Amino acid sequence: MSDNYRSREERKQAEKAKQEQKKQKSEKPRKKGSFFKKFLITCLLLGIIVLGAGVSTFYAMIKDAPKIDEAKLADPVSTKFYDKDGGFIHEYGVERRTPITYDQIPKVLEDAFLSTEDARFYEHHGIDIKRTAKAIFENLTNGFGSQGGSTITQQVIKNSFLSRDKNLKRKVQEWYLAYKLEQKYSKHEILEMYLNKINLGNYSWGIAAAAKNYYGIEVKDLKNLTLPQAAMLAGLPQLPNAYNPSKPENEKEATKRRNLVLTLMHRQGAITEKEMKEAMQVPVREGVREPAQNPMPYQAFLDAVAKEVEGQLKDVNIGTDGLKIYTTLDPKAQAYAEQLAESGDGFRYPNDQFQTAFVFQDTKTGEVRAIASGRKENKGSFRGNNYAIDLDRQPGSTFKPILAYGPAIEHLKWATSHTVEDKETKYDTGAEISNWDNKYHGIITIRKALEQSYNIPALLTMREVGKPKAKVFAENLGITFANNTVFESYVIGANQVSPIEMSGAYSAFGNNGVYIKPHFVTKVVFPDGKEVNFKPKEKRAMADYTAYIITDMLRSVVKTGTGTNANVSRLDVAGKTGTTNFDKDTIRKYGYPADATNDSWFVGYTPQYTMSVWTGYAKNGQGMYLNKETSRIAQYIFKNMMSKFGTDTSPFEQPSTVYRFGNELGVTGGEKVVLPKEKPDTPTGVNAQYDTASNTISLKWSYTASEEMKDVSFDVAYSLDGGSKTTLTNTKSTSITLGNVKAGGRYTFFITATANGKVSDEAKITVTVTTGSKPEEKPSPPDNGDGTNQSTPPNTGTPPSTGTETGTPPGSSNPGEAKPPAQSPLGIP
Incomplete structure (x- = not known):
C-alpha cells in the first residue's frame, strides 16, 4: 500500500475527497449565453405556434367568404315591393x-x-x-x-x-x-x-x-x-x-x-x-336645388320592411340586389293611417308639434297592415325616423295586464271577482305610490281596479304572483327589459317600450293566448327564384283562460271605465288606457300644470285587428304637454281606425276552461267566483224604546260589515205623523236618542248603511205615543250615543207619559197589530 492511514475513518474520508476531485474534473464549464439561446428558441416556437394558429383562424374566417360576383359589381338591380295581395307598390334602387x-x-x-x-x-x-x-x-x-x-x-x-x-x-x-x-x-x-x-x-x-x-x-x-x-x-x-x-x-x-x-x-x-x-367662403347652399321629391309611397311602412329584411338576411342590399319583397301592407289602411296622423278625422290636434305613432295589425296572424310614424316635421320617412318601431316611451297603465293581472290569472287562477285592498302602500324601495285620483278605495275587485286604472291594486297583484313569474309572462309577449331587470314601478309602466311591442303583446290576449311577433314581410324572392319565408313561429304565451279573462276585463275598460272614448258599439272591443306624468323638476322648469301628462296610450283589439297608439311630444318645451282633453286623442285615433276597417263583428269566443257567474268570470278548477255586493247589507235588529221619565225615544240596530264594505256609516231620518222625511244624522254609531217627542205623535224611523259610495236598502220602524199629555215642546236634537247632538227635528207636542206602538217591519201580514207597551223590542228582518 502506498498510502498509510491512521484509521479506517481516515481512509474513507480520503477516498471521498478523490471522488469529489474526479467529479469536478469530469464536469464541463457552462457556455456563456445558453439561457438566452433557450429563450430565443422558446419564443421562436411560440411564434410559430401563434402564427400557425393565426393562419388557421384566418382561413377559417375566409372559407365561407362570398365569391366576387361580377353581376353584383356591375350596375345594381332594383328591388320591388308588393302589398298583402301581391299588388305592386314601388320599385326601389335605380330610379x-x-x-x-x-x-x-x-x-x-x-x-x-x-x-x-x-x-x-x-x-x-x-x-x-x-x-x-x-x-x-x-x-x-x-x-x-x-x-x-x-x-x-x-x-x-x-x-x-x-x-x-x-x-x-x-x-x-x-x-x-x-x-x-x-x-x-x-x-x-x-x-x-x-x-x-x-x-x-x-x-x-x-x-x-x-x-x-x-x-x-x-x-x-x-x-x-x-x-x-x-x-x-x-x-x-x-x-x-x-x-x-x-x-x-x-x-x-x-x-x-x-x-x-x-x-x-x-x-x-x-x-x-x-x-x-x-x-x-362660398355658402354651402349656394347653387343647391330644392330637395328631390321621392315618389316612394308609404315611406314609414317600407322603412320598417327594409329594416326587417336586412335584419334577417344579413348579406343583402335591398337597393341593389333585385329582390321581390312581399309585404303585409293594406294600402287603403296605410293611406288612411297617414291622413289620420297628419290632420285627424273628427278631432283636431292641438298644434304641429303634437306627435303620434301607431301600429295596426291583424290579431290572428301578426301581420302589420298599417303604421303611422310621427307628424309634420317628425313624419316618418324611408331610412329616417320611425316612431312606430323605434320609439322608446313609458307605456303607463297599459302595462298592468302584462305585469300584474295576466300573470295572476295565469299562475294563481284568480277570478275577476278576486279582491285586493286598495290602501296606503309603498314600493319596495320606500318610494310612494298613489292612485290617479289620490284616493284609496278599500276592498276592490281586480275587474274594477283595472277598469278604473288604479295603481295600488296592480302593484299588490304583482307582489302576489311575484316579479320572476311576472317578468317571464311579459317576455313571452315579446317585451324586453333593460339590464334584464324588472322593478316594481314597471307594473304601472315605468319602463320603455315601442308601439309595435305593445301591439304584439296585446294581440296575444286577442289570439287565445298565442303570441305571433308583429311583422311587415311575408316572403322575399331572389332573382334566381329562391324564396325566404318570413312568417314568424307561433308561441303559446299563456293559457286560453288567461287570454279570455283579461279580454273580458278589458271590455269593461272601454264600456264603463277609462277607455269609453275608444269603444265601437258594433265591435267586440277590449283595450286599456295609459298615461305618464312629468317629474317635479320638469314641471317646474317648463311651467307645466301639476296634472300635465307626458305620454298617452291606448292599446286595444278586436277578434280581427289589434292597435297600439302613442301620443305625446318628441321633446319637452313650452306648452308641450298633454291635458285631460288631448290625452283622449289616442282613443279617438283607435276608434277611427277600428270603425273604418273593422268588419268582423263576431265576439271573442269563451273557452271551456272559463265559466261565467253573473258578470264575473272564473277559471275551471281555480278560484271560485264570488259575486261582489252591489250595495251594503241592510241594518238589522232595529229596536225602539220610549222612556217616560226623559220623554225620549232610543233607537238601536245591529250591523256586521263585510270584507268589501268595511268603512260603513249610517244615515238616520224620521217622519212625524206620515209627513215628509227629516234627516236626523249621519253616524258610525249603531244607536241614537231623540228627545222631547210629541205626545200622541207617530214616529217612523228610516236607517240606511253607506259604504264605498253605495247605499243599502232602508230599515224602518214606527213608534206611536198614545197616552199622556203635556204642553207642546220643541224636541231636543238626537243624541248619537256618544254625548253629541246631530240635528234638530221639527216642534213636537206634549210627550206621552206611558205606552208605545210600533209599525210592522217589511213582510208583516198584520200592519196594524198592537204591541206590548213600554220596553218591547221591535225587529226588522
Whole structure:
C-alpha cells in the first residue's frame, strides 16, 4: 500500500475527497449565453405556434367568404315591393341612378373623394396597412367597430358582398376580398364602381345622380363642378341625410363637413391654401336645388320592411340586389293611417308639434297592415325616423295586464271577482305610490281596479304572483327589459317600450293566448327564384283562460271605465288606457300644470285587428304637454281606425276552461267566483224604546260589515205623523236618542248603511205615543250615543207619559197589530 492511514475513518474520508476531485474534473464549464439561446428558441416556437394558429383562424374566417360576383359589381338591380295581395307598390334602387365611366369623372371630384376616403388609394393593394394599424389600435382602446379604416376598395366589397355587421370575421373577409378585387380590376375600374354605387342622400345613388339632384348638373357637364361643390359631394357618404345641403336645417353641419374635406384636400396637396380658403367662403347652399321629391309611397311602412329584411338576411342590399319583397301592407289602411296622423278625422290636434305613432295589425296572424310614424316635421320617412318601431316611451297603465293581472290569472287562477285592498302602500324601495285620483278605495275587485286604472291594486297583484313569474309572462309577449331587470314601478309602466311591442303583446290576449311577433314581410324572392319565408313561429304565451279573462276585463275598460272614448258599439272591443306624468323638476322648469301628462296610450283589439297608439311630444318645451282633453286623442285615433276597417263583428269566443257567474268570470278548477255586493247589507235588529221619565225615544240596530264594505256609516231620518222625511244624522254609531217627542205623535224611523259610495236598502220602524199629555215642546236634537247632538227635528207636542206602538217591519201580514207597551223590542228582518 502506498498510502498509510491512521484509521479506517481516515481512509474513507480520503477516498471521498478523490471522488469529489474526479467529479469536478469530469464536469464541463457552462457556455456563456445558453439561457438566452433557450429563450430565443422558446419564443421562436411560440411564434410559430401563434402564427400557425393565426393562419388557421384566418382561413377559417375566409372559407365561407362570398365569391366576387361580377353581376353584383356591375350596375345594381332594383328591388320591388308588393302589398298583402301581391299588388305592386314601388320599385326601389335605380330610379335616380346614372352610371358613368372613369373618363367622365372630373379631376377635382376624384381628388375630393380620395383625399377624404382613401388618400393612398393608388399606392396600396386593397388594404392600407398604415391606416388599418391605426384603426386596430383605436378598436383595441375604444372597442371593436369604433374605427373602420376602410379603403375605397374595401368599401366596394362591403357595399357589394358583405353585411353591415361590425365584427372581426366580416372585417377579415373584407380585407381578403379587397385584395382579390385589386388583383382582378384596375384602380380606375374600382373607383368607377365606388362612385357609381355610393349613397349620397337626397335619393341619389352614384355621383352622377347626386350632381344632378343637388346642383342640376347633367353627366355631360360634370366637368363644370366647382371645388366647393365637389368637396360637398365628397363629404356626404359618411352621413348622407345629416349633411344633405338641400335641407336648410343641415346648413351648419354641412358647412363643417365640406370645410373638413377642403382641409384634407389641401393637406394632401390637391389644392392650394388660397383655393381652400376661397372655397370655404362660398355658402354651402349656394347653387343647391330644392330637395328631390321621392315618389316612394308609404315611406314609414317600407322603412320598417327594409329594416326587417336586412335584419334577417344579413348579406343583402335591398337597393341593389333585385329582390321581390312581399309585404303585409293594406294600402287603403296605410293611406288612411297617414291622413289620420297628419290632420285627424273628427278631432283636431292641438298644434304641429303634437306627435303620434301607431301600429295596426291583424290579431290572428301578426301581420302589420298599417303604421303611422310621427307628424309634420317628425313624419316618418324611408331610412329616417320611425316612431312606430323605434320609439322608446313609458307605456303607463297599459302595462298592468302584462305585469300584474295576466300573470295572476295565469299562475294563481284568480277570478275577476278576486279582491285586493286598495290602501296606503309603498314600493319596495320606500318610494310612494298613489292612485290617479289620490284616493284609496278599500276592498276592490281586480275587474274594477283595472277598469278604473288604479295603481295600488296592480302593484299588490304583482307582489302576489311575484316579479320572476311576472317578468317571464311579459317576455313571452315579446317585451324586453333593460339590464334584464324588472322593478316594481314597471307594473304601472315605468319602463320603455315601442308601439309595435305593445301591439304584439296585446294581440296575444286577442289570439287565445298565442303570441305571433308583429311583422311587415311575408316572403322575399331572389332573382334566381329562391324564396325566404318570413312568417314568424307561433308561441303559446299563456293559457286560453288567461287570454279570455283579461279580454273580458278589458271590455269593461272601454264600456264603463277609462277607455269609453275608444269603444265601437258594433265591435267586440277590449283595450286599456295609459298615461305618464312629468317629474317635479320638469314641471317646474317648463311651467307645466301639476296634472300635465307626458305620454298617452291606448292599446286595444278586436277578434280581427289589434292597435297600439302613442301620443305625446318628441321633446319637452313650452306648452308641450298633454291635458285631460288631448290625452283622449289616442282613443279617438283607435276608434277611427277600428270603425273604418273593422268588419268582423263576431265576439271573442269563451273557452271551456272559463265559466261565467253573473258578470264575473272564473277559471275551471281555480278560484271560485264570488259575486261582489252591489250595495251594503241592510241594518238589522232595529229596536225602539220610549222612556217616560226623559220623554225620549232610543233607537238601536245591529250591523256586521263585510270584507268589501268595511268603512260603513249610517244615515238616520224620521217622519212625524206620515209627513215628509227629516234627516236626523249621519253616524258610525249603531244607536241614537231623540228627545222631547210629541205626545200622541207617530214616529217612523228610516236607517240606511253607506259604504264605498253605495247605499243599502232602508230599515224602518214606527213608534206611536198614545197616552199622556203635556204642553207642546220643541224636541231636543238626537243624541248619537256618544254625548253629541246631530240635528234638530221639527216642534213636537206634549210627550206621552206611558205606552208605545210600533209599525210592522217589511213582510208583516198584520200592519196594524198592537204591541206590548213600554220596553218591547221591535225587529226588522
